[in-house]
Each structure stands twice: as structure tokens, then as C-alpha cells.
Amino acid sequence: MSIKLTPGLILRKMGRRFMIVRGAEESVDLAEVIVLNETAAFVWKKASEVSEFDENQAVDWLLEEYEVDRETAVADVHETIAQWKEYGIVR
Amino acid sequence: MMDISSADKALLALVRAGLWGQDIEQVFSLDGSEWREVLLSAKNQTVLGLVYKGLEHLPSASTEPSDQEYLKLAVDVEKCEARNRKMARVQNLLFEEFKAAGLHPIQLKGQSVARLYPDPELRQSGDIDVYFSADEFDKAVPEGAQIAADGSAEYMRDDVIVEHHRQLIDIANPSRQELIDRLIDRYGFVDDTTSPELTILLLATHILKHVLGRGVGLRQICDYAVASKVLAYDHGTMVQTFRDLGISRWISVLDSFCARYLGADMKDEEPALADRLLEMVLDSGNFGQASGRGEGAWNTFLSFFSNIGFSLRVAPGEAFWNVVGLAKGRLKKK
Numbered sequence: 001m002s003i004k005l006t007p008g009l010i011l012r013k014m015g016r017r018f019m020i021v022r023g024a025e026e027s028v029d030l031a032e033v034i035v036l037n038e039t040a041a042f043v044w045k046k047a048s049e050v051s052e053f054d055e056n057q058a059v060d061w062l063l064e065e066y067e068v069d070r071e072t073a074v075a076d077v078h079e080t081i082a083q084w085k086e087y088g089i090v091r
Numbered sequence: 092m093m094d095i096s097s098a099d100k101a102l103l104a105l106v107r108a109g110l111w112g113q114d115i116e117q118v119f120s121l122d123g124s125e126w127r128e129v130l131l132s133a134k135n136q137t138v139l140g141l142v143y144k145g146l147e148h149l150p151s152a153s154t155e156p157s158d159q160e161y162l163k164l165a166v167d168v169e170k171c172e173a174r175n176r177k178m179a180r181v182q183n184l185l186f187e188e189f190k191a192a193g194l195h196p197i198q199l200k201g202q203s204v205a206r207l208y209p210d211p212e213l214r215q216s217g218d219i220d221v222y223f224s225a226d227e228f229d230k231a232v233p234e235g236a237q238i239a240a241d242g243s244a245e246y247m248r249d250d251v252i253v254e255h256h257r258q259l260i261d262i263a264n265p266s267r268q269e270l271i272d273r274l275i276d277r278y279g280f281v282d283d284t285t286s287p288e289l290t291i292l293l294l295a296t297h298i299l300k301h302v303l304g305r306g307v308g309l310r311q312i313c314d315y316a317v318a319s320k321v322l323a324y325d326h327g328t329m330v331q332t333f334r335d336l337g338i339s340r341w342i343s344v345l346d347s348f349c350a351r352y353l354g355a356d357m358k359d360e361e362p363a364l365a366d367r368l369l370e371m372v373l374d375s376g377n378f379g380q381a382s383g384r385g386e387g388a389w390n391t392f393l394s395f396f397s398n399i400g401f402s403l404r405v406a407p408g409e410a411f412w413n414v415v416g417l418a419k420g421r422l423k424k425k
Contacts, residue, residue: 012165
């Protein structure tokens with residue numbers, strides 16, 4: 001199933017952390033900040049270079065960049081994308 | 092270099108890194124409250140965007156702001172960018188309307204300076220400043236605008252403050268006004284904004300006006316440092332222009348400040364006065380906001396006298412004419 005990043009969201013490197021802020025334009029009080037770990041930030045950056053992607057593609061990105069077995073990568077990607085859907089930062 | 096707190100040293104290092112994209116060599120061992128102080132100062136000095144960029148260049152051995160502070164900073168940065176996008180939209184709309192009415196608006200500071208920065212949307216802007224020549228000024232002011240003592244007009248447009256100015260260069264000495272008119276004719280405008288020479292003059296004299304008045308913030312001096320580096324102009328000719336306007340020592344102090352504290356490639360010929368300027372900057376924050384003095388003619392008057400020694404040394408003529416201007420303002424109010 002193809003996945004698209006919600007337009008207008010910017011991944012920010014805050015010191016050694018990665019964050020995405022949603023909703024600050026409407027109201028600072030309602031702004032939400034999503035904190036990403038380094039591998040999730042890596043997947044987000046790769047995903048922002050394409051118009052859409054799927055979980056298999058994200059697994060391949062991880063396998064190319066990190067020393068990790070496919071099974072772990074599949075589980076990590078699945079969990080991360082599920083969280084992103086819950087937060088509404090991908091469609 | 093002046094002896095300042097670790098938090099202030101970190102603030103200046105982050106601003107330098109944010110301005111020029113260079114890694115920070117010094118390792119900072121600040122605790123949570125000191126990092127809070129750095130970010131609060133950055134907010135008061137309206138350099139949060141630069142500090143955000145600078146944090147990327149902290150050495151790995153340094154401590155960092157807490158997660159809570161980072162969350163707040165992320166929201167503030169996002170808000171700053173959104174605000175700048177909105178201001179750009181409002182300004183474009185306004186300028187289209189002015190031009191449709193046959194007027195020739197010139198943008199001052201704000202967006203025109205922001206685009207000189209590597210990340211224009213990270214420069215915090217307060218309002219939209221527009222200059223109109225004397226024959227167009229009255230036609231451009233909308234109904235209901237408030238007119239200030241200096242003749243400028245202020246109003247809100249889509250939740251953004253817009254100011255119309257009659258004066259381009261903030262020099263109070265009346266005997267220099269003819270020269271200023273000649274400089275405006277000589278250097279002129281490029282599209283809707285000031286030429287590089289007028290931009291440098293405008294920024295330098297604007298900072299001086301605030302140093303002589305309510306106090307100045309780091310962001311305004313960063314504007315000058317960035318413009319001096321990015322804009323192409325003949326420095327030799329400008330040295331004579333500064334002399335003719337009676338502000339050459341002030342320019343030397345400003346350049347020294349930029350060299351010593353902002354890492355700019357400029358001459359450091361007035362170290363002692365640059366140190367004094369740093370004290371004033373750290374004390375007063377953004378146009379007096381951080382000092383708690385507040386706005387108003389009386390507070391400006393008090394602020395002026397607390398800085399009188401400095402003012403008389405860097406720009407005696409301007410110091411005198413600012414006193415006259417402030418006194419006139421006070422008398423008018425009574």
C-alpha cells in the first residue's frame with residue numbers, strides 16, 4: 001500500500017534530536033511535536049525525496065544504510081509507519 | 092574580550108554558528124537553567140532562528156538544552172517561519188495595491204534584509220516597514236492609521252503591523268538632511284527595495300538611533316553584519332559617506348562588534364567601545380524589551396541618559412540632536 005507524507009511538515013534536527021511540528025501555523029497552543037529517533041528520521045528524509053513509498057521500500061532503505069537483519073527492519077518499519085499514521089503525519 | 096556569563100558566551104557562539112554555518116569549537120557545560128537562559132535571551136534578542144541553526148554545530152562533548160526546551164524551540168521556529176510566510180503574503184498584496192494606485196513603495200528592513208540570510212524564514216520580523224517619498228506619503232496612508240510624532244503612520248493589515256515611513260535614513264542632525272537627500276538620489280533603489288549602499292546606511296543608522304534611544308538587540312546588528320557581507324558596494328566610497336554624515340566612529344564600533352562577537356570579517360579598531368556596546372545589547376535585549384524599561388518617550392529619555400557617555404563618544408552630533416528630539420517630544424506631550 002502506498003504511503004504519502006502529509007504535505008507541509010518539516011523534519012527538524014534539534015541539536016541531536018529530530019522533531020516534526022504540526023499545527024503551529026494555526027495556534028501555538030495546539031501545536032503538536034512528534035519526536036523521531038535517528039532511524040525514523042532517516043526513513044522520513046528518504047520518503048521526502050519521493051512522491052510516495054511503501055513499507056518494502058522503506059525496509060530496503062534501512063537495509064542499505066544500517067547493519068540490521070531484514071526481519072528486524074520489517075518490524076521496525078511496520079511499527080514506525082503505524083505510529084506515523086496514528087499521528088496523522090502520513091496518509 | 093569582555094567577561095560575560097557562560098550563558099551569554101553560548102548565545103553568541105550559537106548566533107555566530109547560525110550566521111555563518113561554522114562548527115562551534117568551544118565545549119559548553121551549561122546546566123538546564125543556563126540553557127533555559129540562553130534560549131530566553133535568544134527569544135528576547137529575536138535571534139531564535141539563528142540559535143536553532145547554531146545548535147546543529149554544537150560539539151558532541153557539550154551539554155544541550157533539555158527535551159522540554161527543544162520542544163518549545165521547535166514550536167517557536169515553526170511559528171517564526173509561518174509568521175514570515177504570512178508577512179510575505181501580506182506585503183506582496185499591499186505592494187500590488189500600492190502599485191495599482193500608481194504609488195512606488197520601498198520595503199525597508201524586514202523581508203528585504205531577511206532574503207540576505209541563508210535561511211530567510213528563520214529571521215524574526217516584527218512588522219512591515221515601507222518608505223514613501225514625500226509626494227506619495229499622504230496618498231499611501233489608509234484611513235484610521237495612527238500617526239506617530241516622527242510623522243510615520245502605523246496600521247494593522249491581516250494581523251500584521253504595517254508602518255509607513257517618511258524618513259529613510261535615521262540621522263537626527265538637521266544640517267545633514269540635504270546630504271541625505273543627495274545620497275538617496277545618488278544610490279537610489281533597486282526594484283522595490285533600497286540599493287546596497289542605502290541598505291547599509293539605513294541599517295547602521297537605525298541601530299544607532301536605537302542605541303541612542305531604547306536600546307538595541309542582537310538581531311539588528313546581525314542584519315548589519317549579514318548585509319555587509321552579502322551586499323556588493325564600494326567600501327571606500329562609503330567610508331567618506333559615513334564621515335560626511337558624522338557617524339564614522341559609530342561605524343568603526345559597529346564593525347568591531349561584528350568582528351569580535353559575531354565572527355564577521357571586519358576591522359576591530361574600537362574594542363573597548365565594542366565591549367560597551369555588547370554590555371548594552373545584553374542589557375537591553377530587543378529594543379528595550381528585555382530590560383523591563385518598556386516603551387514610551389519617558390523610558391526612551393531615561394535609557395538615553397543611562398547610555399549618554401557611550402553616545403557622546405561614538406556619535407556626538409547624533410547624541411545632541413537626539414536629546415533635542417526627545418526633549419521636544421516630552422514638551423509636546425505636556
